[in-house]
Amino acid sequence: MGRKYFGTDGVRGRVGESPITPEFVMHLGYAAGQVLVADRGSLPPNQHPTVLIGKDTRISGYMLEAGFTAAGVNVLMTGPMPTPAVAYLTRALRLQAGVVISASHNPFEDNGIKFFSASGQKLPDSVEQAIEARLDRPIVTVEARQLGRARRIEDAAARYIEFCKSTFPNNLDLRGLRIVVDCANGATYHIAPHVLHELGAEVIAIGNEPNGFNINDECGATHTLALSEAVRLHHADIGISLDGDGDRLMMADAEGRIYDGDQLVYIIARHRIQSGYMKGGVVGTLMTNLGTEHALGRIHVPFERARVGDRYVLERLHANGWTLGGETSGHILCLDKHTTGDGIVSALQVLRALRETGDTLDAFTADLETYPQVMINVPVAKGFKLDAAPAVRAAVAEAEAILNGSGRIVLRASGTEPLIRVMVEGRDAELVRRTAETIAAAVKAAAAGA
Numbered sequence: 001m002g003r004k005y006f007g008t009d010g011v012r013g014r015v016g017e018s019p020i021t022p023e024f025v026m027h028l029g030y031a032a033g034q035v036l037v038a039d040r041g042s043l044p045p046n047q048h049p050t051v052l053i054g055k056d057t058r059i060s061g062y063m064l065e066a067g068f069t070a071a072g073v074n075v076l077m078t079g080p081m082p083t084p085a086v087a088y089l090t091r092a093l094r095l096q097a098g099v100v101i102s103a104s105h106n107p108f109e110d111n112g113i114k115f116f117s118a119s120g121q122k123l124p125d126s127v128e129q130a131i132e133a134r135l136d137r138p139i140v141t142v143e144a145r146q147l148g149r150a151r152r153i154e155d156a157a158a159r160y161i162e163f164c165k166s167t168f169p170n171n172l173d174l175r176g177l178r179i180v181v182d183c184a185n186g187a188t189y190h191i192a193p194h195v196l197h198e199l200g201a202e203v204i205a206i207g208n209e210p211n212g213f214n215i216n217d218e219c220g221a222t223h224t225l226a227l228s229e230a231v232r233l234h235h236a237d238i239g240i241s242l243d244g245d246g247d248r249l250m251m252a253d254a255e256g257r258i259y260d261g262d263q264l265v266y267i268i269a270r271h272r273i274q275s276g277y278m279k280g281g282v283v284g285t286l287m288t289n290l291g292t293e294h295a296l297g298r299i300h301v302p303f304e305r306a307r308v309g310d311r312y313v314l315e316r317l318h319a320n321g322w323t324l325g326g327e328t329s330g331h332i333l334c335l336d337k338h339t340t341g342d343g344i345v346s347a348l349q350v351l352r353a354l355r356e357t358g359d360t361l362d363a364f365t366a367d368l369e370t371y372p373q374v375m376i377n378v379p380v381a382k383g384f385k386l387d388a389a390p391a392v393r394a395a396v397a398e399a400e401a402i403l404n405g406s407g408r409i410v411l412r413a414s415g416t417e418p419l420i421r422v423m424v425e426g427r428d429a430e431l432v433r434r435t436a437e438t439i440a441a442a443v444k445a446a447a448a449g450a
Contacts, residue, residue, distance in 0.1 A: 005135070006128040008309035008415025010114025012103050015060040020111050022063055028113060029067020031134035032097070033148075035127065048148050050074040052090050054081030054156070055101035056187040056245045058108045059212030064101055069148035070141045078156040080210070082187045082246030083114070084342035085160040091120035091339065092159070102187070102245040105222045105329075106416065108213045120339035122311045157190055164195045167337040168348045172355050174201035178236045180252075182227045184220025185210040186244030192344050196240075199348075204234050221248040221330050221343070228256035238351075238361070242343040247310075248330035249343035251350060253361040261330040262292040264350055267364045268334065269301050269324055271353035279336070283316045283325030285309070286410045287375075290425055295368040309415055310341045371407075372429035374436035376422045377414070380447040386411060386420060395442035399424070399435045407432060409439065420447070 005011045005019050011028065013020040019028075033051075051073055055061035057080050065075045076095070078086070083100045090098030098116035106112075115123045115131075123131075141147070179201045183189040189208040197203045206226060207219040219226045221243040231239040231252045239252030251259045259267075265282060272278035281302030284292065288305060296303045304320065306312040310331040317325050317335055326332035332346035353364065386392060396409055403409070407426020414421055420443050424436040 003125065003128055004132055006132065008311060009104060009122075010100075010112050012106065012110060012112030012416050014109055015111050020060075025063045025113065026067040026070075027135055027139060028131070029064045029099075030071045030139045031067075031131050031137075032099070032115060033068040033071025033073040034134050035130050048072060048074045049096040050076060051097045051099055052076045052078065052086055052093065052095050052153075053099045053101065054078040054083075054086040054089075054187070056080060056103075056215060057185060057189065057210035057212060058103070058111055058215050058244075060108075060111045061101045063111075064099060064113065065150050067139075069150055070139060071148070072142040072146045073148040075148060075150040077150060077152045079152070080187045080190070081156055081160070082191060082342075082344070084247055084338060084340050084345065085156070085187075085191070087116045087120040087340045088160060088163050088338065089153075089156060090116050090118065092163075094118070100245065104245045104416070105216055105220070105243040105248060107217070108215050112416075116340070121314065122340065161191060161194050161198070164191075164342075164344045164348065165198060167334075167345045168199060168352060172352060174199040174351065174355070176200075177238065177351075178202045178204065178234065180204045180206060180227060180230045180234060180236045180239040182207040182219055182221075182224075182230070182239070182241040184216050184242055184244045185214040186216065186220065186242070186246065188242050188246040188344065191246070192240070192242060195344055195348075204230065204236060206230050215244045220244060221250045224250050224252070224258045227252050228258060232256045238354075240343075240347045243330070246343050247341045249332055249346045250330050251347065251361060255362075257362070259361050259365065261326045261328045261332055262289045263361075263365050263368060263370070264330070264346065265324065265326040265332055266292055266295055266368050267353055267361065268332070268346075268349050269296060270299055270364060271357065272324070273299055273301060275356070278324070280320055280322035281324075283313045283320070283322060285313060285327050286412070287328050287423055289328065289370050289373055290408060291369045291371045298367065308412055314340070371425050371427060372432045373423065373425040374432050376436050376440040377419045378422060378440050378443045378447065380418055380420050380443070382418050384413075384418075384420070384447050386413060386443075389443070389446035392439070392442045392446050395439050399439055403431070403435065407435075409435070411439070411443070
């Protein structure tokens with residue numbers, strides 16, 4: 001059974017357009033609440049299931065609580081809180097589920113909803129399908145005495161700050177480091193600077209003045225120029241850039257050079273090999289740079305590719321019994337530290353590597369050759385099917401013949417936006433660029449004629 005509304009990271013879209021309308025969001029909350037009521041686990045008969053709801057800083061984030069309470073579910077609200085904080089708090093408070101109202105790295109006009117299970121992990125497909133199945137049923141509010149209640153948790157931020165700090169060794173600190181942290185005007189604005197400061201760093205925060213409209217606006221992990229410029233301006237030792245909901249990470253060295261998710265995963269893996277606590281291998285995705293795979297091979301770290309989306313990286317990590325994986329975009333999973341991708345926690349693992357060895361980001365990645373890679377996003381209408389476009393298949397086949405084994409081509413529909421992502425990678429930068437443009441043109445033409 002396919003999923004109608006859920007993508008790779010929950011339900012997402014433009015606010016005011018289906019499915020992100022007040023009516024649908026309330027219905028979604030009700031349907032999710034019904035699934036929770038049906039799966040009460042060890043709760044006593046007279047106790048309501050409870051969910052935690054956090055959100056990022058976009059202005060449209062006030063739309064979900066009523067659907068849960070109508071289904072007889074209690075709601076704990078945190079206000080603006082990073083996605084991984086909701087995962088942690090759901091597990092720490094022994095709740096039935098966590099909910100995040102966020103569109104992650106998307107602009108403020110978008111919003112979305114994603115769910116975490118009681119164990120702090122993103123819901124499996126089967127549970128999302130069960131929720132979708134209930135969306136076809138009308139809302140029937142429980143009787144008045146069974147309605148859920150909603151209240152706010154006042155110490156959520158402090159709890160999460162302490163959790164993040166606990167993932168950094170007690171015998172280390174960040175004293176003497178000047179760190180720029182870009183919070184993307186998102187949910188980490190009141191979290192990340194405190195974590196780094198309390199570990200001893202001199203912190204310069206940017207992107208930490210959210211107003212409901214400026215989340216991810218020319219800042220954060222998807223717009224790293226702001227980080228590079230700030231690091232150089234303030235003569236910082238290192239830079240950390242997060243996205244709007246705090247689950248992506250990019251970093252910069254003292255020269256302002258940006259290090260993406262592939263490079264940061266490699267740094268963590270290499271340090272763990274050196275320190276003797278690497279467990280198994282690394283899971284990347286179809287988009288992970290081929291150079292990263294080759295570099296991991298040289299230090300004898302097994303590597304496996306999953307479908308794009310951190311939920312699929314997580315599935316393969318669990319299947320293999322491994323703990324480290326991630327995506328080029330900066331989703332990094334350190335399952336020995338957290339149940340989900342966490343930008344702050346991942347940054348601390350990189351900082352640990354630098355502090356324990358005295359090396360720089362540049363030194364740690366000196367033997368990692370990143371192959372030229374071009375990504376072109378082609379806007380398409382909702383519902384456009386790549387497999388129904390023979391001209392695109394022909395263009396890919398011709399391009400693969402030209403590359404002749406010296407590169408990779410990946411086409412995929414975005415799980416969060418109406419886009420087809422065209423990625424071409426290889427040793428010859430000019431050939432990679434031409435190939436990507438040719439295939440993107442074929443996709444654009446097919447989408448226009450669909």
